[in-house]
Amino acid sequence: MKYSYDDLPAEFLTCPDRTATGSEKWDRYAKQVTPSGETILPFWVADMDFQSPDVVLDAIRRRTDHGVFGYTHDTATFRSMLTDHLEKQHHWAIDPSWILGVPGIVTGLSITARLLSEPGDGIATLTPIYPPFLFLPKLAERRCVQIPMHANPAIQRWTIDWDEFEESLTPDVKIFWLCHPHNPTGMVFLKEDLLRIADICERKNVTVVSDEIWDDLILDENVQHVPFASLDHPAAKRAITFVAASKTWNIAGLGCAAAIIPDEPLRRHWRQAGCGLVPMVNPLGYVASESAWRDGDPWRQRLIHVLRFNRECALATIEQIPGVSCISPQATYLLWLDCREWMSTQPPNRNQPQQACEEAGIGPSNGTDFGSPGFLRINCGCPPVLLKKGLKRLRSAFLDKETFQPLDR
Numbered sequence: 001m002k003y004s005y006d007d008l009p010a011e012f013l014t015c016p017d018r019t020a021t022g023s024e025k026w027d028r029y030a031k032q033v034t035p036s037g038e039t040i041l042p043f044w045v046a047d048m049d050f051q052s053p054d055v056v057l058d059a060i061r062r063r064t065d066h067g068v069f070g071y072t073h074d075t076a077t078f079r080s081m082l083t084d085h086l087e088k089q090h091h092w093a094i095d096p097s098w099i100l101g102v103p104g105i106v107t108g109l110s111i112t113a114r115l116l117s118e119p120g121d122g123i124a125t126l127t128p129i130y131p132p133f134l135f136l137p138k139l140a141e142r143r144c145v146q147i148p149m150h151a152n153p154a155i156q157r158w159t160i161d162w163d164e165f166e167e168s169l170t171p172d173v174k175i176f177w178l179c180h181p182h183n184p185t186g187m188v189f190l191k192e193d194l195l196r197i198a199d200i201c202e203r204k205n206v207t208v209v210s211d212e213i214w215d216d217l218i219l220d221e222n223v224q225h226v227p228f229a230s231l232d233h234p235a236a237k238r239a240i241t242f243v244a245a246s247k248t249w250n251i252a253g254l255g256c257a258a259a260i261i262p263d264e265p266l267r268r269h270w271r272q273a274g275c276g277l278v279p280m281v282n283p284l285g286y287v288a289s290e291s292a293w294r295d296g297d298p299w300r301q302r303l304i305h306v307l308r309f310n311r312e313c314a315l316a317t318i319e320q321i322p323g324v325s326c327i328s329p330q331a332t333y334l335l336w337l338d339c340r341e342w343m344s345t346q347p348p349n350r351n352q353p354q355q356a357c358e359e360a361g362i363g364p365s366n367g368t369d370f371g372s373p374g375f376l377r378i379n380c381g382c383p384p385v386l387l388k389k390g391l392k393r394l395r396s397a398f399l400d401k402e403t404f405q406p407l408d409r
Helices: 054-066 076-090 107-118 132-137 160-169 193-202 262-273 283-295 297-319 340-344 352-359 382-398
Strands: 097-100 122-127 145-153 157-161 175-177 207-211 240-243 259-261 333-338 375-379
Touching: 054 193, 054 283, 076 097, 076 283, 097 107, 107 132, 107 175, 107 240, 107 259, 107 262, 107 333, 122 132, 145 160, 157 160, 160 193, 160 340, 175 193, 207 375, 297 333, 297 382, 352 375, 352 382
Parallel strands: 122 145, 122 175, 175 207, 207 240
Antiparallel strands: 097 259, 145 157, 240 259, 333 375
């Protein structure tokens, strides 16, 4: 389906000035310039250059008007708003008592490492993968077991070698960290894949921990996100799921997520594992998340329309770059670029895609950080005009041409 720029909602066509706000995304390249003296546009870390919806901003204002910001626990409202949202959006009926507030999913993953395994044990995950999945096990004195996925352009999916998956779950592997929808590929796992993961993990006595932070940003209209723990399977009943409003409604800086743990003894042990280590959630994070889940769906639908347009424009650009390819993401606002063929055609001192991009004035995420050298991750969560500038520079990085107009109004 083709999307028209003229049909995009006006609220997503401009980019707020994020300088002097402590923005991790924009400050990374703030003091760097290209060889020609241009600033480097940041297309790396996964937050968006859109203002959060008015319903969220209004909820935050009401809370700040109260004027007291003491220690805050998760409330019945927080749990009920998330419960309602999951049932409406993903057809997953849960008990509100399963929900525990957590300052972020990376924090939650760290707790699961300590809760479900012992020093020296293995934590398995599919690569490429969001970088904390790779470095957190070492910080917890555990071993990261990487199971590579394989690109299949013919079916526009990443696939799992199931024999390799099963062989990788040796007796010392206690946890499987799943990212679903998947960062960085944007793939939504099929229900049959989730059931196969559940079968193997149950047989191997491995606990599944599923990071589902991208669950509300499904771009393909014929794709449905199936929460892992919604499966009718024993492995699902002892799984831990993480969700958050942060990616979808652009509130990651407010530090609020939720752990969903159906097993009551495991919930009790979770609280003990985090005692003294994990701070309470930001009170503004709670109210922002509540308002997003309760009232934010119309804004989310408009956002998805823009992200589909951006995806279409970005993929059209990538198709014009010899040696660079990308399987279309079904979810997220991320593109995972395979630059290995391009690298093979370049001289050894000029064959690094990250360097080529930065010299052309665009700053993506380096695939090496995701366990996949030769790849780049591009963040398309920005106004189309800014994306147009970035795509022009992306093409220039690989083709060294100055004239290119990837967007037509």
